[in-house]
Amino acid sequence: MSAPLSADFSCQAGAWRNDAGAVFVLSPVEGGLRYRLMDGRTGRFNIGRQALGDMLEASEGWREGGPVAATAVFEPCRRGRMQVAFGNEPASTATRMPQEVREVRFRSNGIELRGRLVLPLPTRSPLPLAVLVHGSESWSAVDMQALQYLLPAQGVATFVYDKRGTGASQGSYTQDFEVLADDAVAALAEARRMAGSKFSHAGFVGGSQAGWVAPLAASRGKSDYVVALYGLAESPLAEDREEVMAMLRARGHGDDVLRKARELTDATGEIMASGFTRGFDQLAAVRERYAGEAWLDDVEGEFSGELLRIPAWLPQWMVRSMARGRDVGTPWHHDPLPVLAGLDVPQLWVLAGEDRVAPPANTLARLQELQAQQRPIDIVLYPGTDHGIYEFTDVDGERVDLRNPDGYHALVAGWIHGLRLPDVQTAARISPRRGVTTPQK
Helix, strand or coil, rough: CCCCCHHHHHHHCEEEEEEECCEEEEEEEECCEEEECEEEEEEEEEEECCCCEEEEEEEECCCCCCCCCEEEEEEHHHHCEEEEEECCCCCEEEEEEEEEEEEEEEEEEEEEEEEEEEEEEECCCEEEEEEEEEECCCCCCCCCCHHHCCCCCHHHHEECCCCCCCCCCCCCCCCCHHHHHHHHHHHHHHHHHHHHEEEEEEEEEEEEHHHHHHHHHCCCCCCCCCEEEECCCCCHHHHHHHHHHHHHCCCCCCHHHHHHHHHHHHHHEEEEEECCCHHHHHHHHHHHHCCCCHHHHHHCCCCCHHHHHHCCCCHHHHHHHHHHCCCCCCCCCCHHHHHHHHHHCCEEEEECCCCCCCCCHHHHHHHHHHCCCCCCCCEEEECEEEECEEEEEEEEEEEEEECCCCCHHHHHHHHEEEEEECCCCCCCCCEECCCCCCCCC
């Protein structure tokens, strides 16, 4: 967040229920408060210069402008009340749902991390316990992660923490999966200690990069389950390659261009994985071979587009120096498959069918192969969604996220409760673990 919200608005974060019985949560985001309804609708109440008591408006999803999707008038936090209207529904009074929030600081490998346990009230023991594992974001999960309210609103005790180097946690930001897995194990141990006898089973839940970190942590700690949301079952190098290919396909390029692009990603992958010591000559040869071809302008990816656009005349020593300053320890060759194959605890993988950040095709094939080997993995694929399991629309050639599919939040929480796919109305393609019959809608 570029500027923190005032105390009048940041304290509104939490779970709410309106007079019609609709449950929604509020979490701080840049420029305001994002609401998320259990049916998947979302939008941002833009704070701007508004004062407490002013009517705030929100557009649908991540649209900038357009029709008003929701309005809200906030009262002082101590009253636990607001006036809210979603869509064409009439305005109604919403009241804060009771949740017990406990703040904590705990240690992992010599540094102190900030954490928070959120319990639904009244507590009906025993509850399942979820430890939220961060993605690659550098913002404070304790301040901004919406799942810390969405899951407790559905009866799941939730522990959230700022990953090292973010928010109020010590240490340096890193994408070293080994280090982050150790931190997740420490978070799970602290969550178990704080929850005491109030939980039935405990595990890891996380999106994107957490698809690598959470299973690794589960292989080291006393985890009872893993939920991986829009993550990958292949390496970070493969992520870049598939991002490049997905964008080129989306812009109308055919197999002939994709074959050329694979030469490019082989070169850029070698540069990244070698710590900027190899691959420059290979990249120069690709540039020369395909100079002037239009598809080069459409290359993006995790890093390939950026490397492609480094001026060829720039000395390699200077490029290496620049790269060292941005190195965050990403293990580019990390293959998660051995870890996933060795886990005996239930896993839920939820994939976005049109994910351009983490294209799912290879991950889906790998997970299905593990299912065939009788590994306890449930797979849910939401067609027509992008990273974050968001439905989207096209605006001037760019995707704009709109909402999560109806049933998505209930499916994740229901699975955590029962450690199997629940009977939830959803548009997803469901592939349950072998030997388990799951109703499909």
